Amino acid sequence: DENDTLVIRGENGELYILLENRIKDIEELHE
Numbered sequence: 001d002e003n004d005t006l007v008i009r010g011e012n013g014e015l016y017i018l019l020e021n022r023i024k025d026i027e028e029l030h031e
Helices: 002-030
Strands: none
Touching: none
């Protein structure tokens, strides 16, 4: 169970990073 939790956390972290990168790219396009 602990391993599964770590995997879920890792996936969530990656998703957040991807979203942040996309937001930054969008902001750059607006600029």
